[in-house]
Amino acid sequence: MLHCKHLMLAGRLEVGKTLVFQNERIGRKQIRALLALLVDLEDFAPGRAVARIGQGDEALFVKRYRRSMKPWWKRILRRPYQSPLRNEAMLLARLQALGFPAPEPLLYTESRHPRFHQSLLLTRFLPGVPLAILTGEALLRGAHKALSLLAQLHAHGIAHGDCNPYNFLVAEQAYLLDFERADDFSREAAIDDFKKIMLRLRDLGLSDQVLEALAARYASEADSPVLDARAILAELQGLSVVRKPTRWRPPQQLQGLL
Structure with a gap:
């Protein structure tokens, strides 16, 4: 309502x-x-x-x-x-x-x-843990879930606008959070989403081979891909991420019932 x-x-x-x-x-x-x-x-x-x-x-x-x-x-x-x-x-x-x-x-x-x-x-x-603080196999599994979610979001006609690993929550199921900057879909906005998450995942230590698999995962989730994920990934070669301090914090715990 x-x-x-x-x-x-x-x-x-x-x-x-x-x-x-x-x-x-x-x-x-x-x-x-x-x-x-x-x-x-x-x-x-x-x-x-x-x-x-x-x-x-x-x-x-x-x-x-x-x-x-x-x-x-x-x-x-x-x-x-x-x-x-x-x-x-x-x-x-x-x-x-x-x-x-x-x-x-x-x-x-x-x-x-x-x-x-x-x-x-x-x-x-x-429930879940932000993708950004996972490591090893948990990070790899979570990254695949994250790229699948992003493709589904784009297929629904929405661009996220702040596509960083802290905004993907991973448990048995993955969730996408923080839609403050989200907007209606455009190809340019979708490319920005894709580039940001891939650069951040590389910064977390995922190899080029893994990133290629993630690009393929994104492409496989869309019936009619709106962007060439592999070509965009190739464009990111040599680019670096400027690491900024995150404002993410675990939520404060308040006791009470509504």
Whole structure:
């Protein structure tokens, strides 16, 4: 269910709260419980926090982003702000309808406070380990699952936009995460996705022979390939990855029930 309305859940300092996405199973009681739990949420980077709520199969995952609200005379000189979490919530709802292995979206809200804009995204917690921290045979198996997922995503008409190994979660089944930069498919965006994941996998130590097998895996998942995976892989010979510090952190653990 997708809808947009104002909620009467504002605190004394809150200007307004808008509910953009809500699963039928999440009601006012659950929203109030969530907001109470988030009092203990800590930022892992400026304006960004992630947490796991509860344990086991019923665990939930929450993202909270905050952006400073500059004075009005600065705001009018730029485009209206839209949180990347809103884009992710809408894409996850679309992927849920397609049966694609990605987080199940439950709730997305936005609120404006005197000093900042806040957005919250609640999804079901998924088991697994990020592809980026696997090694050996586990990395090899996970990489094959990752390229298969990427091909399926492109076949659904979506480009990921941030295709790095931290955004592939590997367990018995693999999942694709973090659709903040995702957009409708284009050949250029698909090539960017493919190049990024292949360069990062090479940086993790996978050989050229393994990368060729992964390119073949990508191509085999598409009925009508939109790009020549082997040719693009050949273009990457000699290119290097500038290793940047990742902002990925294990989620904070919050105790409570919704």
